[in-house]
Amino acid sequence: MVTMQNYLAIDAGGTSTRAVLVMASGDCLGYGVSGGGNPVSRGFDGAVDAQLRASATALGGSDAPLHSVTVAMAGASLELPVGLFRERFAALGLLQDVVIESDLLGTFYSGSHQDDGYALIAGTGAVAARVAGSQLAAVADGTGWLLGDNGAGFWLGREVVRAVAAALDGREQATALTELLLAELAITADRSLRTQGRVGAQQQLIAKTYGLAPIELSRFAPLVFEAVDDAVARDIIDRAAAALARTLLAVTTGREDGPLVFGGSVLTKGGTVAAAVMAELALHAPAGSTGAVPVLVRDGVVGAAVLALKRHGVVVDAAVFGRITSSLAALRD
Amino acid sequence: MVTMQNYLAIDAGGTSTRAVLVMASGDCLGYGVSGGGNPVSRGFDGAVDAQLRASATALGGSDAPLHSVTVAMAGASLELPVGLFRERFAALGLLQDVVIESDLLGTFYSGSHQDDGYALIAGTGAVAARVAGSQLAAVADGTGWLLGDNGAGFWLGREVVRAVAAALDGREQATALTELLLAELAITADRSLRTQGRVGAQQQLIAKTYGLAPIELSRFAPLVFEAVDDAVARDIIDRAAAALARTLLAVTTGREDGPLVFGGSVLTKGGTVAAAVMAELALHAPAGSTGAVPVLVRDGVVGAAVLALKRHGVVVDAAVFGRITSSLAALRD
Numbered sequence: 145m146v147t148m149q150n151y152l153a154i155d156a157g158g159t160s161t162r163a164v165l166v167m168a169s170g171d172c173l174g175y176g177v178s179g180g181g182n183p184v185s186r187g188f189d190g191a192v193d194a195q196l197r198a199s200a201t202a203l204g205g206s207d208a209p210l211h212s213v214t215v216a217m218a219g220a221s222l223e224l225p226v227g228l229f230r231e232r233f234a235a236l237g238l239l240q241d242v243v244i245e246s247d248l249l250g251t252f253y254s255g256s257h258q259d260d261g262y263a264l265i266a267g268t269g270a271v272a273a274r275v276a277g278s279q280l281a282a283v284a285d286g287t288g289w290l291l292g293d294n295g296a297g298f299w300l301g302r303e304v305v306r307a308v309a310a311a312l313d314g315r316e317q318a319t320a321l322t323e324l325l326l327a328e329l330a331i332t333a334d335r336s337l338r339t340q341g342r343v344g345a346q347q348q349l350i351a352k353t354y355g356l357a358p359i360e361l362s363r364f365a366p367l368v369f370e371a372v373d374d375a376v377a378r379d380i381i382d383r384a385a386a387a388l389a390r391t392l393l394a395v396t397t398g399r400e401d402g403p404l405v406f407g408g409s410v411l412t413k414g415g416t417v418a419a420a421v422m423a424e425l426a427l428h429a430p431a432g433s434t435g436a437v438p439v440l441v442r443d444g445v446v447g448a449a450v451l452a453l454k455r456h457g458v459v460v461d462a463a464v465f466g467r468i469t470s471s472l473a474a475l476r477d
Numbered sequence: 478m479v480t481m482q483n484y485l486a487i488d489a490g491g492t493s494t495r496a497v498l499v500m501a502s503g504d505c506l507g508y509g510v511s512g513g514g515n516p517v518s519r520g521f522d523g524a525v526d527a528q529l530r531a532s533a534t535a536l537g538g539s540d541a542p543l544h545s546v547t548v549a550m551a552g553a554s555l556e557l558p559v560g561l562f563r564e565r566f567a568a569l570g571l572l573q574d575v576v577i578e579s580d581l582l583g584t585f586y587s588g589s590h591q592d593d594g595y596a597l598i599a600g601t602g603a604v605a606a607r608v609a610g611s612q613l614a615a616v617a618d619g620t621g622w623l624l625g626d627n628g629a630g631f632w633l634g635r636e637v638v639r640a641v642a643a644a645l646d647g648r649e650q651a652t653a654l655t656e657l658l659l660a661e662l663a664i665t666a667d668r669s670l671r672t673q674g675r676v677g678a679q680q681q682l683i684a685k686t687y688g689l690a691p692i693e694l695s696r697f698a699p700l701v702f703e704a705v706d707d708a709v710a711r712d713i714i715d716r717a718a719a720a721l722a723r724t725l726l727a728v729t730t731g732r733e734d735g736p737l738v739f740g741g742s743v744l745t746k747g748g749t750v751a752a753a754v755m756a757e758l759a760l761h762a763p764a765g766s767t768g769a770v771p772v773l774v775r776d777g778v779v780g781a782a783v784l785a786l787k788r789h790g791v792v793v794d795a796a797v798f799g800r801i802t803s804s805l806a807a808l809r810d
Contacts, residue, residue, distance in 0.1 A: 246673060273674055280674030284646040287683055290635070290691055291642040302623070309624040313617040314727040340579060341606055341613030341728075350620055358623055358691065394647040395674075 149211035151456070152202065152238065153448035154195050155250050156181030156217035158268065162445040163198035164475075165206065168458045170467030172449065175475040176201025184219040191217075192232045199236065214243045214452035216250030216444050245451045246280055248273040250444030251407040253451055257465035261402030264392045264438075266384075266410035266417065268362050270296035274395040275402070278454065284394035289359055294387035295417070296410055298358075300365035303380045305353055311376070312346040319376035324367045325349075369414055384410070385420030392421070393428055406438040446472060482544035484789070485535065485571065486781035487528050488583050489514030489550035491601065495778040496531035497808075498539065501791045503800030505782065508808040509534025517552040524550075525565045532569065547576045547785035549583030549777050578784045579613055581606040583777030584740040586784055590798035594735030597725045597771075599717075599743035599750065601695050603629035607728040608735075611787065617727035622692055627720035628750070629743055631691075633698035636713045638686055644709070645679040652709035657700045658682075702747055717743070718753030725754070726761055739771040779805060 150173060155162045161181030165174040178201075180186045181194035195215060203210075213233055229242045252263040252275050259278040265271050270293045271286030289298040308325045310316035312335065322335075326345060329352045333344035353361070371377035388411075411418045418438065441447075449468050453460050460468075483506060488495045494514030498507040511534075513519045514527035528548060536543075546566055562575045585596040585608050592611040598604050603626045604619030622631040641658045643649035645668065655668075659678060662685045666677035686694070704710035721744075744751045751771065774780075782801050786793050793801075 248674075282646075282671065283674035284648055285643075286675075287642045287679065288687060290694070291638055291683060291686060294643075294648075305624055309620045310618075310627075313615075315617055315627075315723050338615065341581075341616035342619075346620065350624060353624060354621060361623070390648050 149209045150206070151211050151449070151452040152199055152213045152240075153445070153452035154181070154199060154213070154215045154217075155247070155443055155445040155448040156191060156195050156215055157247070157443065158182045158185045158218070160443075161194045161198045162443060162448075163195070163202040164445055164449050164472060165202045165204075166449040166452060166468060168453060170449075170453075170460070170464035170471070172468060172471040172475055174202040174204045174206065175445075175472065176203075182217050182219065188225070188228065192229065196232065196236055199233075199238070210238060210240050212240045212243060212452065212456055213238055214245060214448060214455060216245045216247050216448040216451060218247045243452075243455055245448070245455070246273075247444055248280060248283065249275065249278075249451060250447035251441060252405050253447030253454075254407070254441035254444050255405030255439035255447075256403040257450060257460045257462060258403055261404065262392065262396065263405045263407065264388060264411065264421070265407040266296045266388055267408030268297040268359070269293040270299070270388060270391060270408075270410075272388075272392040272395045274397070282395040285391040294391065295384035296388075296408070297362035297365045299387070300368055300380060300384055300410065301361035301363060303383070304364040304367050304377075305349070305361055307376050307380065309346060309349060312343050312349065317376060320371040320374035321367055321377055324370055325364060328364065328367070329353075365410070369416060372416060381416060381420060385417055385424050388417070388421050389424035389428065392425065404438045405441055407441050407444070411438075412440045412442060482542045483539070484544050484782070484785040485532060485546045485573075486778070486785035487514070487532060487546070487548045487550075488580070488776055488778040488781040489524060489528050489548055490580070490776065491515045491518045491551070493776075494527045494531045495776060495781075496528070496535040497778055497782050497805060498535045498537075499782040499785060499801060501786060503782075503786075503793070503797035503804070505801060505804040505808055507535040507537045507539065508778075508805065509536075515550050515552065521558070521561065525562065529565065529569055532566075532571070543571060543573050545573045545576060545785065545789055546571055547578060547781060547788060549578045549580050549781040549784060551580045576785075576788055578781070578788070579606075580777055581613060581616065582608065582611075582784060583780035584774060585738050586780030586787075587740070587774035587777050588738030588772035588780075589736040590783060590793045590795060591736055594737065595725065595729065596738045596740065597721060597744065597754070598740040599629045599721055600741030601630040601692070602626040603632070603721060603724060603741070603743075605721075605725040605728045607730070615728040618724040627724065628717035629721075629741070630695035630698045632720070633701055633713060633717055633743065634694035634696060636716070637697045637700050637710075638682070638694055640709050640713065642679060642682060645676050645682065650709060653704040653707035654700055654710055657703055658697060661697065661700070662686075698743070702749060705749060714749060714753060718750055718757050721750070721754045722757035722761065725758065737771045739773050740775075740777070744771075745773045745775060 161178045163176045166172045176198040178194040178197035181191045183191040263273045272284045274282040285292045308322045331348045335345045337344050368377045368380050494511045496509045499505045509531040511527040511530035514524050516524040596606045605617045607615040618625045641655045664681045668678045670677050701710045
């Protein structure tokens with residue numbers, strides 16, 4: 145089915161939101177960005193506000209007929225008030241049907257147009273998914289900072305702070321992470337001076353880190369890559385990679401093959417963790433499964449466009465997929 | 478120096494507070510209990526209220542002259558408003574000097590009257606101290622739930638929840654902890670049914686645990702002892718013991734000998750963790766140090782009484798210490 149109408153696709157993330165206006169041919173006509181658009185972290189109204197702002201930019205005043213609105217976002221499996229989404233979008237003159245899809249599918253389809261394969265995402269959180277027949281067949285981790293998200297941004301930042309706290313009072317070995325973290329937090333106390341038995345720098349570290357919301361520890365994750373030659377930092381990276389490989393292996397069947405898509409800053413920036421994950425997988429993965437070179441994607445907006453077409457009967461083959469990625473790349477530059 | 482006056486000693490903990498009226502001879506005359514009396518967790522006014530309630534019970538209407546008030550509590554190394562303590566105690570007719578001491582010394586002196594040795598405490602938090610010349614010479618860990626407290630109650634509870642979350646989606650092996658935790662949280666969802674790829678019981682586990690304050694995860698710590706024959710539970714206990722042993726070893730010098738005092742429910746209830754810590758120490762401790770059988774203490778009130786006497790020039794020898802423990806035990810029964 146080919147239509148001359150355009151499709152609005154939205155990738156609503158926790159810290160930023162992207163919208164794209166795409167034709168059935170795969171050609172993208174407009175692109176817009178806004179702040180966090182996820183109802184789990186931003187609340188319903190704030191999330192839809194951000195989605196509408198990005199959409200308005202993507203539409204760019206176009207009055208060409210619109211086929212539908214497709215939103216890829218975390219929490220799609222929760223019972224969302226789809227009717228309320230529709231009302232809010234109607235206020236922008238978008239009277240079309242609103243389809244909510246999982247952010248995991250958005251990430252997967254940002255790297256592949258095929259309907260079976262795997263996605264592993266490690267940003268602030270960590271989650272793996274097996275996609276089968278264009279649906280989520282299995283999901284592992286993604287259980288949040290307190291219960292899991294092993295190997296992702298918060299996990300890394302927390303390991304940095306714990307390693308430094310333990311190095312300061314001699315429970316664990318000295319690490320280059322100490323200099324980096326204390327500088328980051330502007331802690332200047334003497335590291336050998338003890339007051340009532342307690343190391344001064346550690347006392348300040350406690351005061352400063354408990355002044356943050358727990359999830360903010362993720363800002364210290366990049367320090368492990370700055371100190372990559374340090375044994376403690378390297379151990380944190382290796383444990384993160386092992387955890388992420390376990391998360392991916394939990395959704396693999398050993399029978400199915402398919403593309404492997406990596407998303408999230410921990411996997412896509414620098415490449416250290418991605419390479420370590422692939423090394424882990426080579427040790428443990430059943431032959432033939434997930435052995436492919438992973439496709440790294442920066443976000444889920446390509447996948448949102450793919451879903452916007454696929455969910456409305458448009459066949460997305462390699463040619464259409466290629467037009468989405470190349471025309472969107474031109475709009476984003 | 479012996480005086481016929483009595484000393485008021487208070488052990489102000491995070492969840493309960495104990496006060497004792499003790500003579501220079503070591504004989505205890507009165508004992509009182511109240512709720513959390515620690516200013517760090519309860520705020521200044523709430524903490525002093527609790528301390529005064531326990532004190533009133535301990536004094537029992539006695540109008541015998543009082544020498545001084547000694548409070549052992551966490552946060553003693555912080556800059557506390559000692560003048561305000563004095564004002565509040567004066568309102569109870571207690572015009573005496575108020576001395577603030579560390580809860581670590583309170584625990585240590587609950588197990589020994591000597592002035593050199595070691596204390597390891599694992600309750601909700603975990604901390605080790607070396608005592609030298611009646612002062613804190615070195616303190617390790619005690620860095621709170623986010624930065625450390627490795628092997629203590631929160632740490633154990635968090636490991637339980639993480640192990641179950643990982644077992645539910647196949648990242649880690651099955652464990653008997655799953656039954657126990659899901660029953661504790663009244664989660665009845667099918668453990669094999671997936672909705673949008675996600676295991677239903679895991680989705681409920683996420684919803685219920687994020688509804689708690691993080692520190693409340695410590696309530697799941699006892700489950701590891703219920704499931705002690707389970708390999709996953711045993712691994713958590715062994716890792717807790719290894720972490721606690723490292724914390725203690727961080728304050729040991731290898732040169733000094735002295736009594737070893739264990740406090741906190743994780744070490745004193747059941748004995749599983751205490752035995753595992755001693756096994757770890759036997760592997761790693763320098764010969765001669767901390768090799769003694771640990772003295773287990775249930776709280777810090779005996780030590781508060783010891784400190785009340787020692788800090789005011791009363792010699793606490795084995796006989797005085799014995800009178801404190803035996804007369805206090807009689808009052809507590």
